[in-house]
Every structure is written in structure tokens, then in C-alpha cells.
Amino acid sequence: MYHQDTIAAIATSSKDGSISVIRISGSQSVSMVAGIFFHRGGQPYPLSDCSSHTIHYGYIGPDGDNVMDEVLVLIMRGPRSYTAEDVVEIQCHGGYMICQKILELLMERGARIAEPGEFTKRAFLNGRIDLTQAESVMDLIRAGSDIAWKNSFSQLRGSVKNKIEELRSMILEDTAYLEAGLDDPEHISLEDFSPRIREHTDFLKSELDHLLQNSQNGRLIREGIRTAIIGKPNVGKSSFLNCILRSDRAIVTDIPGTTRDTLEEEIRIGSMLFRFIDTAGIRQTDDLIENMGIQKAKEELEQADLVICIIDSGSELEPEDLYVLEQAKELPGVILYNKIDLPSVTGLEKIPVSADKKIIPFSAVTGEGLEELERYINELFIENRIHYNDEIYITNARQKESLADALESLCQLWESIETGMPEDLYTIDLVNAYEALGRIIGETIEDDLADKIFKDFCMGK
Numbered sequence: 001m002y003h004q005d006t007i008a009a010i011a012t013s014s015k016d017g018s019i020s021v022i023r024i025s026g027s028q029s030v031s032m033v034a035g036i037f038f039h040r041g042g043q044p045y046p047l048s049d050c051s052s053h054t055i056h057y058g059y060i061g062p063d064g065d066n067v068m069d070e071v072l073v074l075i076m077r078g079p080r081s082y083t084a085e086d087v088v089e090i091q092c093h094g095g096y097m098i099c100q101k102i103l104e105l106l107m108e109r110g111a112r113i114a115e116p117g118e119f120t121k122r123a124f125l126n127g128r129i130d131l132t133q134a135e136s137v138m139d140l141i142r143a144g145s146d147i148a149w150k151n152s153f154s155q156l157r158g159s160v161k162n163k164i165e166e167l168r169s170m171i172l173e174d175t176a177y178l179e180a181g182l183d184d185p186e187h188i189s190l191e192d193f194s195p196r197i198r199e200h201t202d203f204l205k206s207e208l209d210h211l212l213q214n215s216q217n218g219r220l221i222r223e224g225i226r227t228a229i230i231g232k233p234n235v236g237k238s239s240f241l242n243c244i245l246r247s248d249r250a251i252v253t254d255i256p257g258t259t260r261d262t263l264e265e266e267i268r269i270g271s272m273l274f275r276f277i278d279t280a281g282i283r284q285t286d287d288l289i290e291n292m293g294i295q296k297a298k299e300e301l302e303q304a305d306l307v308i309c310i311i312d313s314g315s316e317l318e319p320e321d322l323y324v325l326e327q328a329k330e331l332p333g334v335i336l337y338n339k340i341d342l343p344s345v346t347g348l349e350k351i352p353v354s355a356d357k358k359i360i361p362f363s364a365v366t367g368e369g370l371e372e373l374e375r376y377i378n379e380l381f382i383e384n385r386i387h388y389n390d391e392i393y394i395t396n397a398r399q400k401e402s403l404a405d406a407l408e409s410l411c412q413l414w415e416s417i418e419t420g421m422p423e424d425l426y427t428i429d430l431v432n433a434y435e436a437l438g439r440i441i442g443e444t445i446e447d448d449l450a451d452k453i454f455k456d457f458c459m460g461k
């Protein structure tokens with residue numbers, strides 16, 4: 001065990017709730033809680049004699065005559081606990097004051113307030129989980145869509161760790177065989193080694209390449225699909241956003257930091273999360289202020305994964321509409337032929353086929369076309385790009401970087417094999433790849449990196 005001190009924190013949300021949970025971890029956790037836990041009549045509760053994974057009903061207070069809340073206490077002795085240390089959880093009535101009072105009692109008995117993520121950090125340092133599992137914990141808590149939840153949960157259960165370990169053990173075997181052959185050429189022949197390492201390197205390269213390709217979609221899973229809504233002024237961009245944000249929808253949050261020119265909203269559609277960005281109307285103008293908004297809209301477009309171009313069916317198609325479609329040419333997306341509740345002036349056939357996007361007749365006022373749009377954009381990603389099965393999608397930038405390092409070493413190894421370099425040169429690339437993969441699972445980790453990773457965690461996690 002790495003830690004001797006006992007830590008405590010409120011593990012539940014700070015908002016009002018019916019119950020709150022205070023979590024305590026460390027060698028003194030059971031005895032500390034035993035000192036403040038009493039039977040109904042005020043007699044001390046012999047918690048230290050109780051077996052692991054049991055629940056106890058009683059009262060919390062500085063002594064048996066001054067109890068402050070009626071609680072349930074759960075004991076989980078290490079290593080069968082979240083941190084792999086002795087963990088006690090106190091379920092008290094929800095509320096800031098009660099939790100603070102209980103925490104104060106624990107502090108008086110020598111506990112220290114846990115840092116954000118410190119419970120998970122201990123689980124990692126005590127070897128119960130690897131770094132990819134630790135990193136998945138906050139992704140799971142913050143998951144904003146089915147697919148994000150499914151992906152982070154599979155990572156928590158070890159999908160990334162197992163894959164990385166499988167690849168590492170292959171590299172390790174080859175390295176060991178190679179070193180043995182180099183050390184003892186009389187008994188271990190490297191003759192068969194070349195075809196074998198060729199095959200393995202090819203396999204490892206393609207596995208890493210696949211993981212890296214998938215990780216492009218990892219960002220879409222974790223952060224949502226950036227969807228720019230574009231169109232000339234007054235075509236109904238804001239009305240469309242209001243229409244798709246209908247109040248019976250799931251998560252709808254304002255993103256802080258958006259400029260006055262763009263508005264960003266998060267919406268769950270099907271199993272994916274979409275971030276809709278309402279841009280300023282795009283058109284060619286000499287107006288300086290308006291131009292700034294247009295510039296911003298173009299920047300949004302550059303970063304977008306998906307575009308929704310809106311055309312007003314109630315007015316003539318103008319060069320400005322064509323300009324909008326031109327701007328969106330490179331991106332997957334749809335053209336919303338909006339305001340179909342009004343008599344049509346544009347005519348669908350006037351929309352250039354070269355725009356190469358599905359056209360959906362739409363009304364932001366009546367909601368017509370909304371279901372078709374939602375189904376279509378969800379399908380554009382699910383099954384087309386993201387398979388809702390056991391694929392591994394790396395969503396974490398740190399993990400991605402190490403994957404790329406490992407791949408680079410294997411490419412160098414491949415180069416050495418292809419150019420017939422001597423075998424003793426292979427070791428260095430094999431070891432580099434092995435170490436880069438080791439960084440993903442946190443086999444070696446410096447303190448400042450660990451601090452950086454865990455500081456973004458919630459309190460009590």
C-alpha cells in the first residue's frame with residue numbers, strides 16, 4: 001500500500017438530495033468511524049469487530065449523548081474495495097450541514113480531506129486498476145450520450161488495458177527471444193526469427209493503426225459531434241435551433257465562453273451527442289461588424305464535423321445561398337429546405353445537385369422534417385463511422401499520443417527489417433514501443449502527470 005493517511009470526502013453531489021455519502025479510505029477508516037458511531041441508545045457500535053461488506057444502522061455524533069444524524073454505515077475492507085484499502089461509507093441525510101459536521105468529526109480524529117480524484121488515484125497506485133481504467137471513471141460520470149457511456153464503461157472494465165497488455169506481451173516475447181539469440185547464438189538460432197518478427201510487426205502496426213483510426217471517432221464520442229448551422233440571415237437558423245431543442249429533449253446546456261456571434265447547445269440525438277453551433281448569417285458584406293461574425297462562422301465551419309445548411313423555401317434562391325452551400329462543400333451534412341409551411345418560392349429543383357447533400361423539407365415552426373433530420377444525422381455517424389459493438393475507441397489525448405509513439409517505433413522497426421539491418425538493431429525499437437504502450441496503462445508515471453490526470457476529478461471520486 002502506498003498511503004498511510006486516512007482520507008475522507010463527500011462523495012455525492014453538493015446539491016440537495018435525499019441522502020449523501022461520505023467516503024473514508026485508509027488504514028484508520030474503520031476505527032475512526034467506530035469512534036463516532038452509536039446504537040440508538042447511545043452505546044458505542046463495535047464497528048471494528050464487524051466483518052467486511054456489511055451494512056450497519058445507527059447514529060453519528062461526537063459521543064452517544066450528542067448524536068447528530070441517523071445513518072447507515074457500509075464497511076468494505078481492503079483489498080476488496082474501491083481503493084483497495086479499508087473503505088467506510090456513511091450514508092446520512094442529504095444536506096450540506098450534516099455532511100460538514102460529519103467531516104469535521106472525522107478530521108478531529110485525524111482524517112484528512114481527500115483531494116479531487118484521490119480515491120481513484122489510490123485505486124490506481126494500489127494496483128487495483130490501471131491508468132486507462134482510472135481515466136475512464138470521469139468519462140463515465142460525464143458521459144453525455146449512450147455511446148459515450150458504453151465506451152467509457154467498457155474502458156473501465158478493462159477493454160483498453162487488455163488490448164494494450166496483449167500487444168505488449170507480444171513485443172516482450174519477441175524482445176526476449178531476440179536478446180536470448182543474440183546472447184547465446186550457439187543454442188538459440190535467430191534464423192527463424194526474421195519471418196516471425198516481420199509477421200508480428202506487421203500485425204502490431206495494423207492493430208495500432210486501427211486503434212488510432214478509431215480514436216478519430218473517439219473525440220466524436222466523448223465531446224459530441226460539432227454541428228454548424230449555417231445560412232444567410234433570416235433563413236431560420238435560430239428558429240431551427242429552438243425547434244430541435246424542444247423542451248422534452250434530453251440534456252440541454254449552455255456552453256460558457258461562447259461569443260455573441262455564436263451560440264452553442266448540447267443535444268442528445270439517438271445514441272450520440274451533438275453540439276449545435278448557431279452561427280451568424282453568412283453572406284458577402286462590407287459591414288465590418290457583420291464581417292467579424294461571418295469570419296467566426298467560417299472558423300466554426302472549419303472545426304465542424306457536420307453542417308446543416310438552411311435555405312428559405314419562401315424566398316428566391318440568391319447567390320448568397322449558393323455561397324453558403326459552397327462554403328459547406330467539404331463537410332458531411334444536410335440542406336434544410338425551411339419554411340415549407342409557407343407557399344414555396346425557391347422550388348427544390350433550384351438547389352444545385354452539386355451541393356451533394358441530402359435535402360430535407362423542413363419547418364422550424366411546425367417541426368415537419370425534424371424526425372427525418374434526426375434519424376439521418378444519427379445514421380451518418382452510427383454504423384457508418386462508429387460501430388456500436390465491441391470496438392475500442394480511445395478518447396483520451398494522452399493515450400492517443402503514446403499510441404502514436406509506439407506506432408512510430410514499430411514503423412522504424414519495419415524499416416530496419418525491410419532494409420535488412422542487423423537484428424541487434426531491432427531491440428531498441430521494440431523496447432521503445434513497449435515503453436510507449438506502458439505509458440498508456442500507467443506502468444511508469446511521474447508524480448506531476450498523476451497530479452495532472454487526477455486533478456480534474458470530482459471531489460470524493
Ligand code: GDP
Binds near residue numbers: 236342
Ligand atoms: P436566422 O436569422 O437565420 O437565425 O433566422 P430566424 O430564426 O431569426 O428566423 C427569421 C424569421 O423567419 C423569423 O421571423 C422566424 O419566425 C421565421 N421563420 C423561421 N423558420 C420558419 C418556418 O419554418 N416557417 C415560418 N413560417 N417562419 C419561419
